Amino acid sequence: MNAVFLILVASAFLTAAWNQFSAGDTQTTPMDALSSAMVESAGGAVELALGLVGVMALFLGLMKIAEEGGLLTILARIIRPLMVRLFPDVPAEHPAMGAMILNFSANILGLGNAATPFGIRAMQELNRLNPVKGTATDSMVLFLAINTSSITLLPTGVIALRASAGSADPAGILPTTLFATVCSTIVAITAALAYRRFFPVVPTGGEAHADDEQRPADTEVEIPASDSGYPLWVSWSVLGGFLALIPLTILYGHIISPWILPGLMLAFLLFGVARRVKIYEAFVEGAKEGFQVALKIIPYLVAILVAVGMFRASGALDWVVAGLGGITGTVGLPAEALPMALLRPLSGSGAYGVMASIVNDPAIGPDSYTGYLVSTLQGSTETTFYVLAVYFGAVQVRRIRHALAAGLSADIAGVIAAVVAVSYLYG
Numbered sequence: 001m002n003a004v005f006l007i008l009v010a011s012a013f014l015t016a017a018w019n020q021f022s023a024g025d026t027q028t029t030p031m032d033a034l035s036s037a038m039v040e041s042a043g044g045a046v047e048l049a050l051g052l053v054g055v056m057a058l059f060l061g062l063m064k065i066a067e068e069g070g071l072l073t074i075l076a077r078i079i080r081p082l083m084v085r086l087f088p089d090v091p092a093e094h095p096a097m098g099a100m101i102l103n104f105s106a107n108i109l110g111l112g113n114a115a116t117p118f119g120i121r122a123m124q125e126l127n128r129l130n131p132v133k134g135t136a137t138d139s140m141v142l143f144l145a146i147n148t149s150s151i152t153l154l155p156t157g158v159i160a161l162r163a164s165a166g167s168a169d170p171a172g173i174l175p176t177t178l179f180a181t182v183c184s185t186i187v188a189i190t191a192a193l194a195y196r197r198f199f200p201v202v203p204t205g206g207e208a209h210a211d212d213e214q215r216p217a218d219t220e221v222e223i224p225a226s227d228s229g230y231p232l233w234v235s236w237s238v239l240g241g242f243l244a245l246i247p248l249t250i251l252y253g254h255i256i257s258p259w260i261l262p263g264l265m266l267a268f269l270l271f272g273v274a275r276r277v278k279i280y281e282a283f284v285e286g287a288k289e290g291f292q293v294a295l296k297i298i299p300y301l302v303a304i305l306v307a308v309g310m311f312r313a314s315g316a317l318d319w320v321v322a323g324l325g326g327i328t329g330t331v332g333l334p335a336e337a338l339p340m341a342l343l344r345p346l347s348g349s350g351a352y353g354v355m356a357s358i359v360n361d362p363a364i365g366p367d368s369y370t371g372y373l374v375s376t377l378q379g380s381t382e383t384t385f386y387v388l389a390v391y392f393g394a395v396q397v398r399r400i401r402h403a404l405a406a407g408l409s410a411d412i413a414g415v416i417a418a419v420v421a422v423s424y425l426y427g
Contacts, residue, residue, distance in 0.1 A: 004385070004404065005307055012310035019315055033313050041309030045301040053295070057287035059117035062268040063102065064286025067095060069275035071268075074098075081235050086189070087139045089129070096125035100143055107151050119147060119387075120394045127395040132203055135399040136392065141406060142192040144391055148345075148384040148407035149188035149414065152181045155379030158355075162375055165359040167366035173375045176421040180380035184414035191409040195402035300393030304385050308346045317342060332419040332427070333373070336364065340374045345411045348383035373422045381414040 012034065019030035083090075083097055090096050099122035106115035126140050127133070136144075155177050163170035272279040311317060320342060325335030333341060336358060344351040355374045359366040366375065384407040392400055 005303060008307035008311045011316050012307070012314035015316040015319065016310075016314040030314065034310055037309040037313030038306055041306040042302050044309075045305040046298055049295070049298045049301050053291055057291050060121060060289050061283035061285075061287035062265060063099070063118060063121055064289075065268050065272040065277055065279050065282045066102070067098070067286075068277045068282050069272045071098065071271060078235055078238050081232060086142065089137065089139050090126070094125065094129070096122055096129065096139075099125055103143075104146065104151065107147065115147075116390065119143075119391055123391045123395050127397070132201055134397060135201055136397050136401045136403055137201070138192075138196050140392075140397065141196065141401055141403045142189065144388060144403045145188040145192040145406035145410060146185060147391070148382045148387050149184040149410035150181055150380060150382035151185045152177060152379055158375050158379040161356060162359060162366045162371075165356075165366045167359070167371075169367065172367075172426075173372060173379055176372065176376040176418060176425060177379040179421040180376055180414050180417040183417035184380065184410045187413035188406055188410035191406040192402065195405050199401040201401070296394060300389040301386075304389040305347070308385065312343075312347070332423045333415070334370050336370050337373050337377070340377050341415050344377055344381045345384040345408065348386055351378060351383070369422065369426050372426045373418060376418040376422055377415065380418055381411055384408060384411055 016030040016034040083101070084092055087097070087100070099118055103115050103118035103122050106118055122143060123140065126137065126143065130137050130140070155173065158173060158177075159170045162173070269279055272282065317339065321335065321338050325338050328338055328341075329335055340351055340354045340358070343354060355378045358364050358374050359371045364370050366372075384404070388400060388403060388407065392398075392403070
């Protein structure tokens with residue numbers, strides 16, 4: 001992240017300086033715009049973090065109920081056959097397993113706000129297993145790579161925007177999004193496993209921070225062989241039931257989506273009551289942690305969002321688009337959609353703004369090839385730099401090893417898969 005941070009800021013400064021000397025006398029100079037972008041991005045980062053406080057308090061409160069009721073252990077046992085192969089360094093019934101499963105489930109359903117608190121909780125649990133504090137473990141990198149691939153089944157926000165733009169088939173991006181996100185997830189997992197040999201963990205004598213929460217030793221017990229998990233047929237039955245939801249989601253996604261969040265909250269509370277959990281006390285205890293974590297990530301968000309804001313405001317992004325637009329247009333990625341592909345890993349709000357402007361442009365529209373492509377990109381890729389900043393910032397990991405390389409590999413695969421799918425169906 002040190003190199004990425006420097007490259008973004010330096011390229012923005014040099015581009016703005018070049019434009020400053022070549023623009024002549026103008027009312028707003030490039031350097032003025034760059035200065036304004038720095039201040040606005042810093043303020044926006046703080047507003048974003050504060051906006052997460054309520055959401056994180058809500059979902060971490062619900063997760064605390066689930067944890068005290070044993071839901072995370074139940075989920076970990078069900079998905080054990082897959083998870084123990086993907087994350088062999090994590091004990092099968094460690095709380096990290098359940099938290100990761102909840103995070104993946106929220107992402108699959110397009111619940112971005114719910115996925116972030118679950119993901120942060122998973123990172124905190126993984127960090128308790130981390131022998132070298134401040135350095136990402138293989139499990140952390142793989143978890144982040146899967147997150148940056150944006151494994152999404154129901155991109156509800158994109159569908160809603162397409163409907164508001166007058167699309168005749170707002171949910172038409174479901175098959176293209178599903179194809180793109182599956183491809184990017186496969187590449188993310190492959191890249192995280194393949195790249196780790198080039199980024200070994202170098203012990204530094206321990207860098208445990210005072211604010212690192214250490215789980216008491218007596219809570220990390222070995223799982224007896226007789227309690228290793230549910231029978232294999234149970235896991236396959238649950239997986240089969242989940243896969244059976246895919247066609248239902250595609251056909252009735254617009255009907256199901258408004259019920260997801262309220263139903264999720266009621267389900268957690270009823271589960272807690274059934275397991276005799278004091279749901280109010282547990283919720284408040286988890287919400288306190290959500291408040292603290294949201295404030296902890298502010299410095300990391302300020303750093304990455306200021307760098308991205310400078311890169312956009314300087315005109316450096318426009319130069320990249322101008323240089324690549326003619327080339328990418330020949331392979332199915334028009335110049336109008338290129339800013340979307342480039343911005344998506346850097347800025348979620350910036351990419352969303354590009355998509356909204358394209359689908360609402362009367363000359364393009366939501367049901368054109370470009371409209372379908374940018375909608376698929378928004379629904380099937382993730383803001384990689386934001387995810388890395390938030391999740392690693394929550395546990396003070398500064399050496400991210402191959403996490404960025406794996407995430408960007410997944411982003412590239414997602415763009416290629418989106419172009420292939422949209423070209424085949426709507427080209």
